[in-house]
Amino acid sequence: MYDNNRKIGNRNTKTHQAAARKIAAEGVVLLKNKVVDSTPVLPLNITKIKNILVLGPNADKKHGTGGGSSEVKSLYEVTPLAGLKAALGDNVSINVMRAKSSELSPIASDYVAGRHWTGTPAWNISYYAEQARKTLIEESWIVDSQFKPKKQLSPQHITMKAKIKPLASGIHHLHAEVQGDFQLKINNELVITYQEGISSKSALNYDISLEESEEYAFEIEYDGQKHFMLGWNAPGELFTSETDYLTAAKKADAVIYFGGLSHADDRESIDRSNMKLPNSQDEIIAKLLKVNKKTIIFLVAGSAVEMPWVEQANAIVWGWYGGMEAGNAFADVLTGKVNPSGKMPITLPVRLEDTAPIALNDYTAKESLYTEGVFIGYRWFEQQKIKPLFSFGHGLSFTQFDISNIKLSKNTVAHNDDIFVTATVKNIGTVRRRSGTTLPT
Structure with a gap:
């Protein structure tokens, strides 16, 4: 400047x-x-x-x-x-x-008028130490009208709030799936209340007339160790x-x-x-x-x-x-205007349990010790002989290649030595591989 x-x-x-x-x-x-x-x-x-x-x-x-x-x-x-x-x-x-889906889905983000500072539609979520909600532990945000606790060892006491704006006027059929105690207020009016083991499942349904031009304050209180989801069938259904x-x-x-x-x-x-x-x-x-x-x-x-x-x-x-x-x-x-050439910079596991941090129980909120040592990332999969979903470096093309005549510059390598690999690569497919274009050979 x-x-x-x-x-x-x-x-x-x-x-x-x-x-x-x-x-x-x-x-x-x-x-x-x-x-x-x-x-x-x-x-x-x-x-x-x-x-x-x-x-x-x-x-x-x-x-x-x-x-x-x-x-x-x-x-x-x-x-x-x-x-x-x-x-x-x-x-x-x-x-x-x-x-x-045939399963219950949370209220779509299209209906959420409130925004996180990043611009993402969001619900505010508050964690409390007790059911009376006097001691606030943490405040954050969540994108969907569903909740699963970080740990299922002790009961969670949470409150979620959002401004909801209907896309069309009419009857909105609310339904919740809950394991625990649950209540929903709309504009401070209690519309759903459910106590596990006491209330009937029918208590988790509620029909309410909402107007397209209005915003409504939704407030959920949940007490339990499992999860809940609030969904609805709304006029002007977004889904097929x-x-x-x-x-x-x-x-x-x-x-x-x-x-x-x-x-x-x-x-x-x-x-x-x-x-x-x-x-x-x-x-x-x-x-x-x-x-x-x-x-x-x-x-x-x-x-x-x-x-x-x-x-x-x-x-x-x-x-x-x-x-x-x-x-x-x-x-x-x-459309083939560009021939893909990207390679995966990460390993895609078949399941989370295949990864080292989970397999070794070395993932906590406070510290990770990397107990796998040098066998980090793709090396862990090789050492443990775990077949990944897609390996580190994987990436196909619209054409095919033949690789031959692979040679090393040295058969033995000392400390700090350089070693060079040479090979003959031949395009044997029907597409010319060139940056930015895909053309017949």
């Missing part, structure tokens, strides 16, 4: 945008891509595909304004759905649905029934499910309690895979998730949080 010769800078130029798009595309990892009907599922053959069904919580979700310190204030962010529409234009019909979305999936030339996590899950100060995809995504994915073999599972996430459906899936892509040009970059890969 004090340099009189400093050149004037630029921000958000076309060059910057192109760089963001290129970086995001090069980070995309193709985890799996099987042949179906004599052709690999990816890239999408847009000369033959006329109808694509798009589903999943990350299809039209922006991630840049969440996560705590990772929040950025970009001037725009292209969602996966927007990028796909821009890439396909009018040549392909895109049918968009929000699939609903299972029958409808599976029927559409059967008819589609291809299905793309943009699933994964969000900064409600991947964020600072609070760790994930498991590796499962939230909100019954696994159930929906498994059902889609049964009705359409050309279902592409595109995961947007920053940390590992379980994939109980991995054997049934023919195409899996890992996209990370791609930034302002994410949607365009994802579409570049899906």
